[in-house]
Amino acid sequence: MDVKEFLNIIGSEFYTGVPDSLLRPVCDYLIDTYGTSGKHIIAANEGNAVAIAAGYYMATGKAAVVYMQNSGIGNTINPVASLLSSDVYAIPCIFIVGWRGEPGIKDEPQHLYQGKVTDRLLEDMDIAAYHLKKDTSYDELCMQMSAFRTLLEKGKSVAFIVSKGALSYENKTEYHNNSTITRESVIKLVTEASDEDVIVSTTGKASRELFEIREHNGQGHQKDFLTVGSMGHSSSIALGIAVNRPERKVWCIDGDGAVIMHMGSMAVIGNVCPQNFVHIVINNSAHESVGGMPTAASTMNLCQIAMGCGYKEAYTAETEKELRNCLMEAAKSNQLTFIEVKTAIGSRKDLGRPTTTPKENLKEFMENMKNQICGHGSR
Structure with a gap:
């Protein structure tokens, strides 16, 4: 219809x-x-x-x-x-x-x-x-x-x-912004900077891209928790890990739509203020994973919000060079850190989905966390 x-x-x-x-x-x-x-x-x-x-x-x-x-x-x-x-x-x-x-x-x-x-x-x-x-x-x-x-x-x-396909519309609206760096290139740089640290990624295409980057690099997925549902809650999952494993740095790859959905979590993160937490928000000001409709992020100053919530360091990056510098600072910092990366809307046409099940992802992730407790290495 x-x-x-x-x-x-x-x-x-x-x-x-x-x-x-x-x-x-x-x-x-x-x-x-x-x-x-x-x-x-x-x-x-x-x-x-x-x-x-x-x-x-x-x-x-x-x-x-x-x-x-x-x-x-x-x-x-x-x-x-x-x-x-x-x-x-x-x-x-x-x-x-x-x-x-x-x-x-x-x-x-x-x-x-x-x-x-x-x-x-x-x-x-x-x-x-x-x-x-x-x-x-x-x-x-x-x-x-x-x-x-x-x-x-x-x-x-x-x-x-x-139901799927029940509605139709003659125009398929295309959404764009003025940013040039891609989300996938951002995630690739995060995996390089995080080394053996833990990554919690948000729902949508970010987790799909993280999975494929690991596959392309011949790496395992044991360091990554892919939040395939529960939109807006990846940063809270990361907080729960960070406060209970203070010896591990935890990187959260978040999105602007997800952050806005449950923004109160930033106030809680800032209040708890774990020193081993890096919160990265990939901001394309769009709900891209479901079509690209705009979010309110284009009119917000996320870094000011983070600092107002109690984060100790906050950076904005718009180029790969700027992002590399921000990630380098975050990797060596012992402070709660926030990084906003302004990115383009779009993804590869051939982007796939994780080939492991959510239960397999969780089991592998928790086994890796357990092995780290047993002293099998951490940076």
């Missing part, structure tokens, strides 16, 4: 959410039509989007659309249960949910369980759901939206669970 038809049937005048690859037709259409202000706000996380939608309802008396990947449902549970619920304020909302891990459809390991419980989670939150599939007709959707309007008028929320 054409995305314009779909959104016309829904009939909302305000949209907010977190971009998703399955919902790229929705995201591209909203960017092309409204940009990122006024009628369309790209939120920090899905719970943030729910709160924005609630504010819109309070101001206008109309239900907003909140779009997300189903992996973001967890972020919505608190504001749905304690803000939107018909047992609390009875604020209606229309959710558009990309169905990663749909049963019977091949997908990556981190999506499979989430896909299996998507219907159940929405049902438990008293959100009526409808599956939008490739063969859903215009008339079927109109009938469903009519039924949904009855629920919305009662202060209840509803959801469209969107």
Whole structure:
């Protein structure tokens, strides 16, 4: 179904959410039509989007659309249960949910369980759901939206669970910035600087590129934890490792969208202030792994935020030469260090995915950590 038809049937005048690859037709259409202000706000996380939608309802008396990947449902549970619920304020909302891990459809390991419980989670939150599939007709959707309007008028929320390929859009928006250094070259330089240290990498293409760099160099993966899901939490994982293994330097390869999603973690990291932690944020000001839609990072000073949170050193790099210097300082430093690297949007067309399972990655990583405890070398 054409995305314009779909959104016309829904009939909302305000949209907010977190971009998703399955919902790229929705995201591209909203960017092309409204940009990122006024009628369309790209939120920090899905719970943030729910709160924005609630504010819109309070101001206008109309239900907003909140779009997300189903992996973001967890972020919505608190504001749905304690803000939107018909047992609390009875604020209606229309959710558009990309169905990663749909049963019977091949997908990556981190999506499979989430896909299996998507219907159940929405049902438990008293959100009526409808599956939008490739063969859903215009008339079927109109009938469903009519039924949904009855629920919305009662202060209840509803959801469209969107299967892969169910929506289409005539224009595939291309996203660019003015940076030149690539994310993959940044990660390659980090692996060189980190030597035998631990690396925790964020979700999306960063972890995929780290895996392929190790493969290309004939190196093992035992030093790397690939955070294939749990967007926004890689720095907290790295913190938990760093404070419990103070003899090991821990490098976190993060992304701007992930940092923004759970930015409170930076305040906690700064407060704990582990001396063996290097936090690297690859900032292309885009949700590139799901299509390239913009984040709020282009208007933020991440280094000032890091220093305000208690990080002891903060650097910004825009070239490989600048990054090499920053990494050299971080490698020899015994201070909590933050490095922002401004990078281009884009990746190799032939970029693959890890060939090991998440459980295999964790087992190998923990065995390496255990061996280091036993004294088998650390720099």
